[in-house]
Amino acid sequence: MHRKEQAIAPVLEIHLGVNVTVPSGFNTDAFGTFTNDIKRPADQLTTARLKAEAALRHTGETLAIASEGSFGPHPQIPFVACDRELVLLCDRQHQLEIVGEYVSTETNYRSQVIHSPAEALAFAESVGFPQHGLVIKGGEANRILGKGITEVDKLLALVEQALDQSPQPNVHIETDMRALYNPTRMAIITQATEDLVRAIALSCPSCNCPGFSLVKQFPGLPCSLCGTPTLLTLARLYRCQRCQFEQRLPGDHGFSAADPSYCPYCNP
Ligand SMILES: [Zn+2]
Ligand SMILES: [Zn+2]
Numbered sequence: 001m002h003r004k005e006q007a008i009a010p011v012l013e014i015h016l017g018v019n020v021t022v023p024s025g026f027n028t029d030a031f032g033t034f035t036n037d038i039k040r041p042a043d044q045l046t047t048a049r050l051k052a053e054a055a056l057r058h059t060g061e062t063l064a065i066a067s068e069g070s071f072g073p074h075p076q077i078p079f080v081a082c083d084r085e086l087v088l089l090c091d092r093q094h095q096l097e098i099v100g101e102y103v104s105t106e107t108n109y110r111s112q113v114i115h116s117p118a119e120a121l122a123f124a125e126s127v128g129f130p131q132h133g134l135v136i137k138g139g140e141a142n143r144i145l146g147k148g149i150t151e152v153d154k155l156l157a158l159v160e161q162a163l164d165q166s167p168q169p170n171v172h173i174e175t176d177m178r179a180l181y182n183p184t185r186m187a188i189i190t191q192a193t194e195d196l197v198r199a200i201a202l203s204c205p206s207c208n209c210p211g212f213s214l215v216k217q218f219p220g221l222p223c224s225l226c227g228t229p230t231l232l233t234l235a236r237l238y239r240c241q242r243c244q245f246e247q248r249l250p251g252d253h254g255f256s257a258a259d260p261s262y263c264p265y266c267n268p
Pocket of ligand 1 (some may be wrong): 176198204205206207208240242243244245
């Protein structure tokens with residue numbers, strides 16, 4: 001419903017030679033929305049799986065792709081917002097589920113209380129409006145007054161109406177995180193799709209099944225100055241979903257030590 005196929009389909013068509021179609025009349029909003037008017041039924045990965053399974057039932061096909069994003073504090077840098085995007089492939093014919101993931105701090109995910117149209121405009125400018133859409137919430141129950149806002153006239157009209165009606169300070173302006181209103185997010189979905197292609201291409205060293213997958217990461221990459229373990233990844237554990245063969249591979253892009261800026265001792 002949010003045109004994510006624009007970010008996903010070209011990558012899959014080039015690398016997998018599949019023909020990607022979007023099922024018609026398929027309501028993905030039933031699986032949760034970012035504006036919280038509909039809650040997500042489960043965690044991010046499970047929700048992506050539920051979407052893929054529903055698409056298979058809906059179309060009668062055997063191969064589905066689903067994507068799911070989540071926004072929040074970065075797992076290692078709590079005061080920095082991040083976007084975690086998953087793109088999942090579900091293959092009924094071969095009984096495979098393979099997941100691509102990309103975590104990026106490149107996001108305009110933000111929300112703010114506003115007291116004037118000028119504050120709304122300053123917020124809008126700081127988050128890449130009008131290429132990126134906005135949401136306005138206000139009133140007694142802080143309900144959504146407008147979303148997908150990409151025109152300055154509409155933004156100002158809604159803000160003025162909200163400020164008139166709402167007990168202050170209760171007017172919120174937020175970035176609209178739906179992919180079609182958020183080109184920054186679209187680009188990260190493309191990255192997650194490329195990760196999916198990489199994950200599919202990685203086959204089990206023991207049985208050759210595609211999708212030899214990352215199942216666990218071990219932090220503790222040592223600081224290059226003092227050797228103290230950092231939160232960066234020291235090693236990654238991969239497992240085959242068919243034969244359960246496991247392999248431990250080095251973490252973080254093959255670096256053997258962490259930059260001291262990540263060190264709890266050198267840079268507390
Ligand atoms: Zn295997
Ligand atoms: Zn150090």
